[in-house]
Amino acid sequence: MTHHGPIIEVRGLSLAIGGKQILRDVSLAVHPGEYLSIVGPNGAGKTTLLRCLLRILRPSGGEVLVAGRPLESYSQRQLARVLSYVPQTIESGLPYTVSEMVMMGRYAYFRPLAPISKADRQIVCDTLERTGLVELAERPIATLSGGERQKVFIAAALAQQAQVLLLDEPTTFLDYRHQAEVCRLLVEVNRTLGSTIVAVTHDVNTAALHSRQIVALRQGEVAFDGAPQELMRPEVLARIYDSPLLMVTHPTANLPVIVPQ
């Protein structure tokens, strides 16, 4: 099933919940190997858009094509082989170990009652190595820090070997060190494995540093779709966030960044 063109294509997507319009005529395209960040103010519909891509929410209008096929035509298993997901809120009390959790990412390839294959075990091993979790493999998730736990959930999504990795606020609740580690991991996965990354985030600065395409939502509509350099202009950002912003230049990346006023 080779497919040319966008891996995800959203056409005129609309969604209303309880009479309130959350998404309005949203269209965007994500090409294979892309690193796309979805930014925007609180309540702009970022997470809702992601949940539509995952079929957790059903849109009231428009359509989503995944690898050229309508989203509804996929079985859950088929979809899991194309899209993987790292949720925003990560349950901390799960009784599983790190390697058990990562192994669950292989579900879409399991056959009922068959024992877990050597290939699956090898993929879990490789993923643990890539994400730097080998030492923690047998630790219960409940004993990990927030940053380590986030990496476990990313590792589980990577073990799924889907073309696209969807992430909801992957760094919001992490300290600086873990933020940097998670970002580095995502960039590496994007470059070396060629995974397509779609990340919803609050953090415009990090999004601009790492992604190649940015979509900004404002009140449920696409307010910007383009390269980071074009987004990081005071007049563009002020329009999206309804507020004047201070900008300085990043000392090493030579890109403008926002600082609090």
Added chain:
Amino acid sequence: MNRVAVLVLLACVALAVTAAAPFVGIESVPLGAVWSDQEPAAAMVLWKIRLPRVTMALLAGTALAASGTVFQALFRNPLAEPYTLGVSAGAALGAVLTMQLELRLPLPGVSTVSLGAFAGAAAVVAFMYTLARLRRDFSVTAMLLTGVAISFFCSSLILLLQYLNDFTRTLRMLRWTMGGLESVVGMADVLQLLPFAVAGCLVSFYFSHELNLLSTGEELAASRGVEVEHVKILLLAVGALTAGAVVALCGPIAFIGLMAPHICRLLVGADHRRLLLAAILLGGPLLVVCDTIGRTIMAPAELPVGIITALLGGPFFLWLLLSRRPAAG
């Protein structure tokens, strides 16, 4: 592999307990009664009374452990089990209502009280499920609290019926709601429970990967490829039918479905491929031991096994509740 060793050990203990329990009791039954017919009375006690009863306890414990494990995964809460979810209370109300109305359906081999209990269990699960579907924000905690409310409501109605009734019927109702196995004579009841217990165990075992994933959250499970809605309905139904069948035939037996999976999680970890097997191996013998204590501790009188499991399970439940680590940030 020490986890495999634990499973083997559990299996050995299960075998030993099941083999020994029929020989324990006020009426002494010598080992010889198994094969010689020199002691017809002892052989009779062994084959017609003790063995069916121990088998019944084994099956009931197994079924309760399996359905408890399933409910804990689906509700993502280690405090979920048929008893705390109100399934047992619903079944008890169903049974008491059939006694009140003196319903008698002409079905061979199946008692109407059992059917009433079964219907009650099914009604509670259907109610909970509808509630969860209608209100999308219905959290797991809300569902557990609803279970508690349903339990209170059903218990109050049962009390009301008992209050309004004459002495004999009230005693019959009261006795039923204590849960017990002393009415088991011969293999008829065992054969009624057998298909439910076996099906419950097999189906939940078949879905052990799905149970793992569902216990990490429904959205995450869906993103990993689980057909969440279908699997959830099926497992809820299987859990309820298995527990319902036990309550229908033995009365409400509390906390086996809570204790077995929890102890096993400590022994073999949380992966349902091992956990289910361990819980099944532990649940049966646990109930056999409780029932053996029940029929010997106050001999010649018998203590209903439901009272014993509740006495054990109540403190266990409290300990679980109080020792649960608050979610780390």
